[in-house]
Amino acid sequence: MTALLGALIGRLPIGWLQLIHSKTRLAAAMAGVAFANILVLVQLGIMGSLNNSILISYGLLDADIMISAENANTLTEGDNVARQRMFQALAVPGVQSAMPFYVATADWQRPDGDTTAFTTFGIDPERGDFLSDDLAPFAPRLRLRDSAVIDRGARGIDPETLAAIGPDNPMRFEVSGLTLTAVDTLVGGGGFAGDGYMLVSDQTFHRIFPNRSTGAPDHILIKIAADADPAAVLAALQAQFDGTGLRVRGLEDAALEDQAYQTTERPTGLIFGFGVVIGVLVGIVIVYQILSTDVADHLAEYATFKAMGYGQSMFLGIVLEQAVILGILGFIPGIIVSWLLYEMLGAMTGLPVELTLVTTAAVFAGTIIACLVSGAIATRRLAAADPADLF
Amino acid sequence: MDAPVKDSLPAVAEAPPIRVTGLNHFFGDGEARKQALFDVDLTVRPGSLTVLMGPSGSGKTTVLTLMGCLRDVQDGSVELLGHELNGAREADLVLYRRRLGFIFQAHNLHGSLTARQNVMMGLQVHGHKDEALQRKAAAHLLAALGLGDRLDYLPGNLSGGQKQRVAVARALVGNPAIVFADEPTAALDKESGMTVVRMLKQMGRERGTTTMMVTHDNRILELADRIVTMEDGRIVKDTAP
Numbered sequence: 001m002t003a004l005l006g007a008l009i010g011r012l013p014i015g016w017l018q019l020i021h022s023k024t025r026l027a028a029a030m031a032g033v034a035f036a037n038i039l040v041l042v043q044l045g046i047m048g049s050l051n052n053s054i055l056i057s058y059g060l061l062d063a064d065i066m067i068s069a070e071n072a073n074t075l076t077e078g079d080n081v082a083r084q085r086m087f088q089a090l091a092v093p094g095v096q097s098a099m100p101f102y103v104a105t106a107d108w109q110r111p112d113g114d115t116t117a118f119t120t121f122g123i124d125p126e127r128g129d130f131l132s133d134d135l136a137p138f139a140p141r142l143r144l145r146d147s148a149v150i151d152r153g154a155r156g157i158d159p160e161t162l163a164a165i166g167p168d169n170p171m172r173f174e175v176s177g178l179t180l181t182a183v184d185t186l187v188g189g190g191g192f193a194g195d196g197y198m199l200v201s202d203q204t205f206h207r208i209f210p211n212r213s214t215g216a217p218d219h220i221l222i223k224i225a226a227d228a229d230p231a232a233v234l235a236a237l238q239a240q241f242d243g244t245g246l247r248v249r250g251l252e253d254a255a256l257e258d259q260a261y262q263t264t265e266r267p268t269g270l271i272f273g274f275g276v277v278i279g280v281l282v283g284i285v286i287v288y289q290i291l292s293t294d295v296a297d298h299l300a301e302y303a304t305f306k307a308m309g310y311g312q313s314m315f316l317g318i319v320l321e322q323a324v325i326l327g328i329l330g331f332i333p334g335i336i337v338s339w340l341l342y343e344m345l346g347a348m349t350g351l352p353v354e355l356t357l358v359t360t361a362a363v364f365a366g367t368i369i370a371c372l373v374s375g376a377i378a379t380r381r382l383a384a385a386d387p388a389d390l391f
Numbered sequence: 392m393d394a395p396v397k398d399s400l401p402a403v404a405e406a407p408p409i410r411v412t413g414l415n416h417f418f419g420d421g422e423a424r425k426q427a428l429f430d431v432d433l434t435v436r437p438g439s440l441t442v443l444m445g446p447s448g449s450g451k452t453t454v455l456t457l458m459g460c461l462r463d464v465q466d467g468s469v470e471l472l473g474h475e476l477n478g479a480r481e482a483d484l485v486l487y488r489r490r491l492g493f494i495f496q497a498h499n500l501h502g503s504l505t506a507r508q509n510v511m512m513g514l515q516v517h518g519h520k521d522e523a524l525q526r527k528a529a530a531h532l533l534a535a536l537g538l539g540d541r542l543d544y545l546p547g548n549l550s551g552g553q554k555q556r557v558a559v560a561r562a563l564v565g566n567p568a569i570v571f572a573d574e575p576t577a578a579l580d581k582e583s584g585m586t587v588v589r590m591l592k593q594m595g596r597e598r599g600t601t602t603m604m605v606t607h608d609n610r611i612l613e614l615a616d617r618i619v620t621m622e623d624g625r626i627v628k629d630t631a632p
Contacts, residue, residue, distance in 0.1 A: 021503035304499040309489030388461035
């Protein structure tokens with residue numbers, strides 16, 4: 001290793017030799033860098049789970065355009081859209097089909113006394129094509145009154161019970177005084193708005209929520225004809241509904257706007273964002289402390305080198321060498337522990353906490369940059385001082 | 392990472408290795424400002440061994456560090472191998488330092504490097520890239536100092552005398568024009584102390600190396616070509632034994 005580094009750098013790898021000279025100090029420095037990584041990664045993981053959970057809800061649908069009320073910042077928030085708007089939309093050239101889409105939260109009072117909040121989607125069972133490919137086959141089976149497909153990942157329900165549900169083994173449960181039959185399970189997952197998803201027909205939806213009117217869905221989903229220009233159709237729809245207090249957006253844009261809203265305007269999102277910022281700042285401070293302490297500990301030795309005629313670039317080289325080595329050595333335990341924490345967090349909360357390659361790469365790059373900048377700052381003290389004052 | 396090495400300084404013909412004129416030096420700022428050196432003049436012959444003596448606080452180490460480019464010259468003139476240090480740029484000071492060898496009171500070896508690697512640092516500063524040659528040169532010099540069986544020891548595993556001899560090897564390996572030594576024998580027993588000083592003296596004879604040494608050690612005086620005594624920041628006595 002020493003020979004390899006020496007060949008790589010073209011001089012004795014002093015930074016490396018310094019690091020391995022004191023094993024306890026190296027372990028402490030590695031632990032510090034790893035801790036900084038874990039701090040940032042966990043905060044990013046929580047933030048990411050919010051983003052993921054939002055994307056998941058939109059991912060259950062398959063549509064090109066969504067018409068919503070102006071104040072519908074999320075799927076479940078905001079006013080309704082008059083059903084007649086759907087017929088107006090259908091008259092716009094290029095619109096192939098449309099479906100009223102109902103969303104609300106249904107609480108299941110479980111036998112154990114607790115509640116599972118299902119984010120309930122009410123859809124037309126004849127229009128399975130407005131559901132994702134995974135969910136589409138369920139649509140015809142919802143025709144039977146009070147049938148439901150519930151989330152396999154729903155919080156608070158015994159996973160084995162959920163896994164056992166199937167066509168041959170339906171589960172009956174009661175919501176708002178109505179006995180529903182779960183005929184199958186879907187893969188959704190708990191989010192911050194609900195504990196899991198439930199899919200029912202529009203008829204069943206109105207039996208669960210009798211005060212909701214069939215004339216006022218939450219959103220209207222639209223599919224564009226294959227031969228039409230999506231941008232033109234979107235523009236035509238936007239022109240059609242201009243001044244009606246409705247938002248006409250592509251489904252993907254709606255998901256992104258929802259994400260932006262929840263992460264920058266909702267308290268939960270703001271707190272998570274703060275967590276990330278604080279995590280990054282604390283991480284930088286830790287890394288800086290480690291490297292500046294190391295420079296301080298070796299100041300007399302560097303001063304000797306300076307007296308011998310070595311220039312500032314050589315000290316910068318040593319410290320940057322250490323910075324990169326520490327950044328790499330600390331990142332390895334950091335990413336492993338973070339991954340374990342992600343798994344734990346995901347299992348405990350049912351949230352979609354996911355360690356992505358992009359996050360990993362970004363945190364690694366950030367670590368190396370923080371190490372390099374800290375190292376560069378830490379050596380400035382050496383540049384300014386007379387060697388004689390440092391012995 | 393090393394800067395391109397410009398090791399050859401323009402030679403200034405007939406210049407003495409060290410010429411100090413009207414040197415004053417101050418420590419501290421404002422109210423606490425205290426003058427440490429008063430109008431010091433000193434010119435040193437090439438190849439000589441000069442000993443600086445005096446009680447502690449007399450300013451001898453200050454003079455040594457000023458001459459050795461380890462401190463900025465504030466007032467007066469210090470010429471090193473014909474180059475004025477007062478007002479010199481840091482980049483030039485770095486070049487001047489490469490012509491010098493330092494032996495400090497505390498050995499100041501790098502604790503993470505072996506004896507051999509410490510000595511190699513004295514060669515790498517000149518931009519030598521051939522590691523095998525450096526290893527050989529370092530081993531040769533250490534063997535000459537009686538440390539042939541301690542090449543790959545870390546300083547922590549060497550005795551005080553052995554460490555000081557490694558420091559001597561590190562100072563001499565680059566073939567310096569001037570060696571500055573600050574109490575080099577303080578940490579040594581009589582025998583090793585004399586060995587070190589005899590070696591420096593021999594270098595002076597063979598290679599024309601000039602040596603400037605601060606010491607309290609009376610045993611060394613008989614080997615000196617010149618003894619300069621300082622008190623309270625002034626030169627009070629200048630004798631050749």
